[in-house]
Amino acid sequence: MISLIVNDRRRSVDVEHDTPLLWVLREQLGLTGTKYGCGVAVCGACTVHVDGQAVRSCSFPASSAAGRRIKTVEGLSPDRSHPLQKAWIETQVPQCGYCQSGMLMAAAALLAEKPQPTDADIDAAMTNICRCGTYERIRKAIHAAAGK
Amino acid sequence: MRLQASRALAAAALTCLLALSGAAVLSAQSSSRFAGADVQTTQPLPQRPSVSSAQLFEQIYIVLKHPRCMNCHTGEAFPRQGDDAHRHTMNVTRGPADHGAPGLHCSTCHQSVNQAASGVPGAPDWSLAPMRMTWQGLNAGELCRALRNPAKGAMTPEQMLPHFATGLIRWAWAPGMNSHGRARSIPPISYAQFVDVTRRWIASGARCPE
Numbered sequence: 001m002i003s004l005i006v007n008d009r010r011r012s013v014d015v016e017h018d019t020p021l022l023w024v025l026r027e028q029l030g031l032t033g034t035k036y037g038c039g040v041a042v043c044g045a046c047t048v049h050v051d052g053q054a055v056r057s058c059s060f061p062a063s064s065a066a067g068r069r070i071k072t073v074e075g076l077s078p079d080r081s082h083p084l085q086k087a088w089i090e091t092q093v094p095q096c097g098y099c100q101s102g103m104l105m106a107a108a109a110l111l112a113e114k115p116q117p118t119d120a121d122i123d124a125a126m127t128n129i130c131r132c133g134t135y136e137r138i139r140k141a142i143h144a145a146a147g148k
Numbered sequence: 149m150r151l152q153a154s155r156a157l158a159a160a161a162l163t164c165l166l167a168l169s170g171a172a173v174l175s176a177q178s179s180s181r182f183a184g185a186d187v188q189t190t191q192p193l194p195q196r197p198s199v200s201s202a203q204l205f206e207q208i209y210i211v212l213k214h215p216r217c218m219n220c221h222t223g224e225a226f227p228r229q230g231d232d233a234h235r236h237t238m239n240v241t242r243g244p245a246d247h248g249a250p251g252l253h254c255s256t257c258h259q260s261v262n263q264a265a266s267g268v269p270g271a272p273d274w275s276l277a278p279m280r281m282t283w284q285g286l287n288a289g290e291l292c293r294a295l296r297n298p299a300k301g302a303m304t305p306e307q308m309l310p311h312f313a314t315g316l317i318r319w320a321w322a323p324g325m326n327s328h329g330r331a332r333s334i335p336p337i338s339y340a341q342f343v344d345v346t347r348r349w350i351a352s353g354a355r356c357p358e
Contacts, residue, residue, distance in 0.1 A: 020265050040266040040327040041257035042238060056257050059266040064259050110251030117250070125251030127238040 004065045006031070007075030017063035021055075022046045024062050025072055033073040033101045037129070044128030047102035047109075048072050054109035073101035076108060083148035084108055087141040095132035103128050107142050116146050201355035202292075207345045209288040209357075211335040216320035220275070223282030227254075230326075231333050246276040260315070262324030269332070271319035292356035305354040312343060 003012045006029060013028040025031045025048065034057060037045030041059035048057045049071040050064075076082045080089075084107050087093075094100045103126070110117055110125040117125070122139050130138070211217065219228040227236045243249045248256065258274035280300050283291050294300045295308075303311060311317065321339040323332035335342065 018264060020263070041263075041268045047256075053253060054251055054256050055259075056268075059257050059263045059268040060259055061261060061263055064261070106251060113250040121250060124239065124241045124243070124249035127240065127252055 002062050002066045004062075004068060004070055006070045007072060008069075013062070015062050017061060019062045020058050021048070021050075021060040021062055021065050021070070022057040024065070025057060025070070031072050031074055035098055035101060037099065037102070042129070043099070043102075044106060045099050045102040047105040047128065049105060049109060052109070052112060054106050071105075073104055076104060082108070083145035084111070084141065087145040087148075091137050091141040091144060093134055093137040093141050095134055099128060099130045099132075100134075103130065103134075103138055107138070107145075111142070111146060117142065201349055201352035202357040204345055204349040204352060205292050205355070205357055206288055207337065208342070208349060209291060211320075211337060211342050212283060212291060214320065214335040215333070216323055216335060218283060221277045221281060221283040223279060223284045227276050242276050242279070246278050248275075262319075262322075264325065267325055267327030267329070269319070269323055269326075272315040274316065289357040296354065296356065305350040308346060308350070309343065312346060 001012050001014050002017075002024075003010065004024075005011070006025070011029060013024050015024055015028060022034060022036060025034050026036070034048055035045040036058065037043035039058050041056035044056060046056055046058040047054050049055070049069075050060065051068050052071075077085060080086075082104075084104055088100070088104065093103075106126055106128050110121065114121055114125075119139065122142055126135075126138065126142075212221075215228075215231050215233055219230075219233055222228055225242045226240060227242070228234060229236050240252070240254075241249045243253070248254045254274045254276075257268050259268075259270040260272045260274075261270045262268070263270060281294075283294065286294060295303065296305070318339060321334050323334060325331055337345075
């Protein structure tokens with residue numbers, strides 16, 4: 001049994017120690033906002049926060065999550081009021097939307113560490129992949145949310 | 149194929165050198181094993197031929213130059229990957245503290261253990277060596293002197309053994325499978341041999357090749 005704190009709620013799950021955190025979130029806890037993309041930590045669709053840091057949850061063993069604070073896109077704000085969520089809507093960032101929860105979590109981690117990122121900072125931190133090519137709108141929305 | 153062949157030759161040559169220079173205990177164990185488990189060997193241990201301190205470093209050097217070490221001891225603003233030392237995919241960068249870019253730390257993907265499900269390697273404190281500790285393009289003598297230079301490594305020979313005992317260094321001998329399910333290569337001598345030769349290099353004065 002592994003105990004972890006997900007979106008400020010303590011949860012216990014009975015899984016193998018090397019089960020990826022992604023499957024704990026989606027299968028055990030029903031938090032399907034976090035997506036499965038490549039499964040090898042490349043695309044970033046599965047990005048969540050662990051103790052405030054962005055991690056690719058498909059490559060994060062559940063045993064490493066024990067006792068730690070996990071935040072998924074569902075926990076970013078209670079009412080979609082996070083500055084990034086607002087900027088995402090104002091800028092109409094998504095097209096198909098599949099990668100966007102991971103994009104939002106990666107962007108939130110970046111702004112938490114660097115409140116006023118430059119274009120170069122965004123390029124370095126946002127390695128998530130978007131098949132629809134929404135990168136320019138993502139950059140614009142991050143700048144819009146910066147410092148708010 | 150050529151690379152594999154030259155590695156195999158290097159490993160074979162090194163094995164011979166180790167056998168000649170420092171495997172007296174192993175030699176005695178082997179003798180008793182062949183003679184039968186309950187028979188004590190009474191033969192005197194063979195004389196250990198003298199190997200200079202600088203020669204011992206050559207054996208350390210072949211480990212340090214292995215891709216498992218070199219890929220993170222780069223002199224560039226990014227890590228490298230694989231036995232071909234290609235640039236780390238996904239525009240991964242060194243970042244201000246050698247732990248990746250803000251928002252994309254090494255720990256975004258690299259956890260404290262290898263992750264079998266994805267093939268992403270992991271060990272405690274996964275990070276790049278600081279830029280001043282780059283080993284790129286250095287021959288054995290240059291790398292040895294870099295290790296002994298506080299401005300480049302800030303580590304005395306005595307501090308090396310505890311460093312080599314950390315999980316990150318030991319990972320090089322247990323690097324797991326890559327994302328294609330193939331085992332990553334490991335340095336050409338075992339971890340025990342690496343520690344042994346390092347200990348003997350330090351004890352013999354930690355001298356560097358020319």
